[in-house]
Amino acid sequence: DIQMTQSPSSLSASVGDRVTITCRASQSVSNYLNWYQQKPGKAPKLLIYAASSLRSGVPSRFSGGGSGTDFSLTISSLQPEDFATYYCQQTYSTWTFGQGTKVEIK
Amino acid sequence: EVQLVESGGGLVKPGGSLRLSCAASGFTFSKAWMSWVRQAPGKGLEWVGRIKSKTDGGTTEYAAPVKGRFTVSRDDSKNTQYLEMNSLRSEDTAVYYCTTWGRYYDGSAYYFFDYWGQGTLVTVSS
Numbered sequence: 314d315i316q317m318t319q320s321p322s323s324l325s326a327s328v329g330d331r332v333t334i335t336c337r338a339s340q341s342v343s344n345y346l347n348w349y350q351q352k353p354g355k356a357p358k359l360l361i362y363a364a365s366s367l368r369s370g371v372p373s374r375f376s377g378g379g380s381g382t383d384f385s386l387t388i389s390s391l392q393p394e395d396f397a398t399y400y401c402q403q404t405y406s407t408w409t410f411g412q413g414t415k416v417e418i419k
Numbered sequence: 420e421v422q423l424v425e426s427g428g429g430l431v432k433p434g435g436s437l438r439l440s441c442a443a444s445g446f447t448f449s450k451a452w453m454s455w456v457r458q459a460p461g462k463g464l465e466w467v468g469r470i471k472s473k474t475d476g477g478t479t480e481y482a483a484p485v486k487g488r489f490t491v492s493r494d495d496s497k498n499t500q501y502l503e504m505n506s507l508r509s510e511d512t513a514v515y516y517c518t519t520w521g522r523y524y525d526g527s528a529y530y531f532f533d534y535w536g537q538g539t540l541v542t543v544s545s
Binding site: 356 | 456463464465466482483516521523525527529530531532533535536537538
């Protein structure tokens with residue numbers, strides 16, 4: 314199976330900060346890469362698919378990039394509702410998720 | 420509004436069985452591809468299994484840890500997806516989420532989980 318490794322595992326940031334989370338695949342997944350946001354006690358929500366396509370209704374401060382093995386999720390200006398855990402997922406082969414990145418309030 | 424409501428979770432002994440249900444509304448269920456994703460307590464997400472619509476073959480696929488023990492099925496007349504779980508192990512303890520299996524085509528096919536239920540907890544313990 315393709316292993317997905319996110320970094321950092323957690324980070325502390327302030328409202329208004331620019332935040333970038335990275336996701337690395339153990340082999341190329343082309344751009345078959347999605348990002349999800351999960352808040353405590355809630356189901357995950359899809360943010361980005363196909364590495365850089367923003368899901369309808371998701372704020373434009375979220376953006377995704379990358380291809381092959383290296384990907385990023387950027388929040389341009391962190392808002393209070395963005396404190397959550399973020400997961401990447403590859404759908405190139407036998408779908409797998411990263412271990413998650415927890416974004417906490419500084 | 421898309422709604423997915425899971426039920427059937429609970430406490431089961433190792434080696435036991437359980438069937439989860441996912442009642443869907445707000446979209447044409449018979450055309451939807453569906454999936455199950457689980458999350459062990461305090462852990463990350465793990466895809467479990469998926470099923471295509473009957474018009475697209477109704478085929479199923481499973482993650483390696485559950486293959487041969489879990490079965491995904493659907494009843495389009497009831498707008499319901501099921502997850503039959505047999506030979507349960509302690510490591511199957513998790514919240515199980517029902518999801519829609521979305522897809523986007525631009526020459527290639529991109530898949531994602533676009534709608535999620537609230538989840539149902541399965542605890543495997545003696």
